[in-house]
Amino acid sequence: GIQVEQSPPDLILQEGANSTLRCNFSDSVNNLQWFHQNPWGQLINLFYIPSGTKQNGRLSATTVATERYSLLYISSSQTTDSGVYFCAVGLYNFNKFYFGSGTKLNVKP
């Protein structure tokens, strides 16, 4: 299967700081998504981004498919951003989806 590596595994930020989370994957993919799992376990889809750049408020993401990585940017972090951020990739024809092990973010007031 496809290997998905996320870094850093843990991140502590002071409220208001910016951060970059990285996702590397081992094979060509045509489906890449970023998710946020809040402290209550709910998973929220942040971006569907197999290539290119997208922005949604304080969050943005960039995927460079040819180099097999994606970046998630969080600007002006807030305590509500705390939780685990997952990157997940898939190949449409292979009917499987692979999650990374996540980046655990703790934003302190």
Added chain:
Amino acid sequence: GAGVSQSPSNKVTEKGKDVELRCDPISGHTALYWYRQSLGQGLEFLIYFQGNSAPDKSGLPSDRFSAERTGGSVSTLTIQRTQQEDSAVYLCASSLDAGYQPQHFGDGTRLSIL
């Protein structure tokens, strides 16, 4: 509109019993996914359904696990002869189509095997 609905939200059962978990996807979503998340871990892909097509079952961890989807909508995940290592949160997601749409997750079923 309503999101992905999973039931029960919690299930505690004795080792060796069978359990059935239910997922009701977002109306109109043709793709449905099952995942398992052990405590503090990432998500493990189990199985995926696209419409009424037969699923690829190779991601299921053992032959005690089975899944079906009736009428291209509601799905059930069944675990027979449960073992303690089956304890986890079982998550279901759906998307408008399989390959090119974002997945939307339910709140999961927390399964505890005593």
